[in-house]
Amino acid sequence: MIQTALEETKRVKEAKGHQAGTQGSAIVAGYGPAGRIVGEHLEASGYAVTVVDTNPDTVLMRLERNKGAKFGNILDEGVLRNAGIMEADVLVIAIPDEGDAIEACRIARKMRGDLKIVARTNFLSRGLMAGEAGANEVVVEEVVTAEAMRDAVNRLMDRA
Template sequence: MKVIIMGCGRVGAQMAALLDQEGHSVTALDTDAYSFRRLPPDFKGEALLGDGLDEDVLRRAGIEEADAFVAVTQEDNRNVMAAQIAQKIFNVKKVVCRIYDPMRRDLYSVLGLEAISPTIVLAEMLKEKLES
């Protein structure tokens, strides 16, 4: 599977490493070259400096052949915009984005985006721990 991950922070780098170890073709995309330090030394994928909202950058990342696109930057709006570009313009089959704001997550789901809110996930996990 060819996967493009926009955002090479802790989550993006960890996901890139996991997918790379499983033999997937991974491109980590970030606007800050320093972020790539989080990738493991044995990372076989590509680290591409650029803005995931820029269609030319996405083409250089190979989005036209991508099976999946993941947007995990620190900014909800950037994640949603990039996810929509991947889904609507480049017809990527599987698109997932991280949305911190729980209220926005529901709105984006209505738009057809698969959005995960770590805020909701963590709150639910903590609640379960309190109840057990």
């Protein structure tokens, strides 16, 4: 019975495009510092990660390490399909351009209503827009910076 359940789980994952031995699959758009940290965390957690980036050196580096990577613009539905959006468990939009991040949320949500989307924006107002465009979670840089500054002040004041 347990073996049957395990085999069924494996079959479902493979049908969804998951590689054998992975927890699932993720797409990380933008592989700068933010995307790299999230991508490495996902890989360490057992996810098959496909990076989408417009920097050919980044894509080549990933491919040379036998890691998933696609060259292209995340706003292109063909690039998203090629990256595996129809099977992915999560899309991480770590690109620095807020307008493109919001549009990527809109496009991805239209393609997959059930996809988990995490997006990055610089400002709270744009974060709200990303949420309205389809992001399930938004990391807003000005909020994260404010929290880090508050914590730094608290550390300094505790030392005084």
